[in-house]
Amino acid sequence: MKNIPTLYEWAGDIKTFENLFAQFYDKVLKDDLLSEVFKNMSPEHVKHVANFVAEVFGGGQFYTLENNGSHSKMIGQHIGKMLSEEKRQRWVHLLLQTADEIGLKSDPEFRSAFVGYIEWGTRLAVINSQLTENPMDTNEPMPKWGWGETGGPYDPD
Numbered sequence: 001m002k003n004i005p006t007l008y009e010w011a012g013d014i015k016t017f018e019n020l021f022a023q024f025y026d027k028v029l030k031d032d033l034l035s036e037v038f039k040n041m042s043p044e045h046v047k048h049v050a051n052f053v054a055e056v057f058g059g060g061q062f063y064t065l066e067n068n069g070s071h072s073k074m075i076g077q078h079i080g081k082m083l084s085e086e087k088r089q090r091w092v093h094l095l096l097q098t099a100d101e102i103g104l105k106s107d108p109e110f111r112s113a114f115v116g117y118i119e120w121g122t123r124l125a126v127i128n129s130q131l132t133e134n135p136m137d138t139n140e141p142m143p144k145w146g147w148g149e150t151g152g153p154y155d156p157d
């Protein structure tokens with residue numbers, strides 16, 4: 001494959017990410033373990049998380065510009081939340097279930113990159129949630145996620 005798309009381009013567009021997280025948080029709010037954690041989430045939460053992940057996946061500055069966000073600001077949302085490994089696992093499980101239900105690209109290459117990011121991001125969220133102060137400088141750049149070892153999407157040729 002000559003022109004390798006970004007993860008964002010391969011997944012679709014911003015509506016793909018908004019749909020994924022809208023359906024996901026519907027499940028989260030009905031979940032016995034996670035509903036308590038998210039019961040006070042802001043009305044913008046779904047859009048902010050969709051924008052954040054879309055930006056990390058190479059879609060442009062959705063979170064940075066539209067939400068005046070930064071990696072540090074996002075990390076700050078998890079400080080002191082005391083998230084457990086059990087809650088993290090449920091979060092991951094529901095997100096992957098939603099990904100299948102909405103028909104998110106399911107080629108092995110894309111899912112490998114997607115799961116890699118989700119593992120990284122959720123494990124960091126748990127670690128940061130045990131802290132009382134945000135360790136991250138406000139000027140730290142947003143993370144960028146790519147295809148990793150697979151090098152690009154599934155290509156039958």
Ligand code: HEM
Pocket residue numbers: 037038040041042044045046048049052053074077078081083087088091117118120121122125126
């Ligand atoms: C890749 C993993 C994750 C990403 C990209 C992410 C992203 C975000 C973002 C962007 C916000 C800010 C939302 C806003 O500005 O309104 C946020 C807030 C939050 N996140 Fe995460 N998060 C991740 C993992 C988790 C996990 C695993 C949990 C819990 C099990 C969690 C719990 C929360 C909570 C409780 C808030 C605050 C919600 C509120 O009250 O408005 N996050 N997250």
